[in-house]
Amino acid sequence: MDGPTVTFAFSTCPNDTFAFHALVHGLVPGPRLVPVMDDIEALNLRAERGEAEVTKVSIAAYGPLRDRYVLLRAGGAAGFGVGPIVVARSPREVGGRIAIPGERTTAALLLRLLGRFETVAMRFDQIEDAVLRGEADCGLLIHEGRFTYEGKGLTLVADLGTVWEQRMRCPLPLAAIAVRRDLAPQLAPAVDQSLRASVDYALAHPDASRDYVAAHAQEMDPDVMARHIRLYVNDYTRALDEQAVRRMIAWAETEGLFPPGDPALPIFV
Numbered sequence: 001m002d003g004p005t006v007t008f009a010f011s012t013c014p015n016d017t018f019a020f021h022a023l024v025h026g027l028v029p030g031p032r033l034v035p036v037m038d039d040i041e042a043l044n045l046r047a048e049r050g051e052a053e054v055t056k057v058s059i060a061a062y063g064p065l066r067d068r069y070v071l072l073r074a075g076g077a078a079g080f081g082v083g084p085i086v087v088a089r090s091p092r093e094v095g096g097r098i099a100i101p102g103e104r105t106t107a108a109l110l111l112r113l114l115g116r117f118e119t120v121a122m123r124f125d126q127i128e129d130a131v132l133r134g135e136a137d138c139g140l141l142i143h144e145g146r147f148t149y150e151g152k153g154l155t156l157v158a159d160l161g162t163v164w165e166q167r168m169r170c171p172l173p174l175a176a177i178a179v180r181r182d183l184a185p186q187l188a189p190a191v192d193q194s195l196r197a198s199v200d201y202a203l204a205h206p207d208a209s210r211d212y213v214a215a216h217a218q219e220m221d222p223d224v225m226a227r228h229i230r231l232y233v234n235d236y237t238r239a240l241d242e243q244a245v246r247r248m249i250a251w252a253e254t255e256g257l258f259p260p261g262d263p264a265l266p267i268f269v
Contacts, residue, residue, distance in 0.1 A: 006187065008033035009047075009055035010177075011040050012216040013143045014225045015077065015232035016056065021209035023198035030194025031187065037216065039123055040142075040175065041102025047178065048104075054191055057178045058102075059248050060109035062267075063258030070184050071245070071268050074195035075177035078236035078244060083161015083172050084110060085146055087154040088138045089131060094158050096137025099127045106174045107142050109252060110160040113167065125218045128152050144219040147227050168251070170244045171236060179269070188269040199237050242268055 008024075010016040017037075022028045024035050033054065038046075044061035046052045050068060056075070057065065084107035086094050098117050100108045101124035111117065122130060124142050128149060131139040138157065141149060149156070164172045177195060179188045202209060206229075217225050246267065252258040261267075 005032040005034055006053040006183070007036050007055075009036040009038065009043050009052050011043065011056060012037050012218070013040075013232075014213045014217050014228040015237075017213045017216050018202050018206075018209050018229045019075065019199045019233050019237055020195070021198070021212045022201035022205075023194050025212075027208070028194055028197040028201050030197070031190050033191075039102075041105055041121075041123075044102065044104040050180075052178070052180070053183060054177065054179050054187070056175050058104055058106045058109075058175050059173045059245060060106040060252070061104040062176070062178070063249065063252060063261065065178065066261045066265055066267070068181055069178040070181050070188065070266060071240070072177040072179060072188060072192040072195065073240045073242065073268060074192045074199065074238060076236065076240035077174040077176075077232055078171050078241055079232070079234050080165060080171050081161060082174065082231055083159060083164060084140055084142045085149070085156055085160065086111075086138050086140055086158040087128070087131060087145075087149045088157050089134075089154065091155055092137075092157060094138055099130045099136035099139045101127060101140060101142050105142065106248075107140050107160070109248075109257060110164060110172075111140060112255065112257060113160060113163050114158065128154060144217070144224055144228055146231075147224045148219055148221075168244075168247055170247055171241050173236075173241060173244045173248055176240055176245065184269060192269065196238050199233065202233065
């Protein structure tokens with residue numbers, strides 16, 4: 001597609017590299033997007049600074065960004081059974097010093113469903129080892145950690161996705177693709193369409209992205225990568241549940257965790 005080249009920021013996790021491989025490599029029609037890949041908390045921070053043009057962001061990070069970004073329906077992460085988990089070295093109550101994968105992550109927001117705790121932020125892939133070394137009493141795991149903690153000798157003490165589902169009666173929205181509002185009128189429809197086409201291509205040709213996924217994954221076990229993709233790339237990756245996103249934003253605003261949004265500003269394109 002003709003037009004200016006814009007940056008597209010997404011994570012290095014298998015669900016993103018699998019879903020967006022076709023778009024990044026020109027296998028589906030779409031705008032000219034230059035990939036920028038990083039940890040989800042780093043993406044949230046880039047969006048806060050206004051550096052991102054098209055970017056994946058945690059739903060928990062969207063509150064302060066609402067005046068500058070609008071969300072797309074394609075390319076997000078949501079579902080049932082996809083929530084972050086709290087682990088420890090042995091069975092215990094959630095508490096003590098909890099390692100979290102960033103203050104702006106949806107995982108950190110969901111921890112508030114259980115209460116207020118002392119937390120320490122670190123990269124998501126450092127949390128398991130921090131708990132094993134005793135640097136944290138509990139760890140809040142996202143991404144591959146959901147599939148690796150048992151093999152490392154850690155114990156599940158809470159599943160925040162289950163808590164959300166039981167309390168809110170809807171799928172858990174984790175992240176979405178956001179577009180800068182000043183670019184949205186000319187860019188958003190084409191990006192949304194191309195993201196959905198990329199997801200469809202990935203599902204129809206699951207082996208096409210194998211090397212790309214492996215090149216960026218933190219956990220190299222092929223079975224872990226495959227399980228990660230099967231869990232997080234689903235129907236909600238094609239079309240995010242808008243009501244679930246609105247429910248999370250409304251809950252966070254009611255709890256004083258989000259600044260009240262301007263109702264005149266649409267959340268979705």
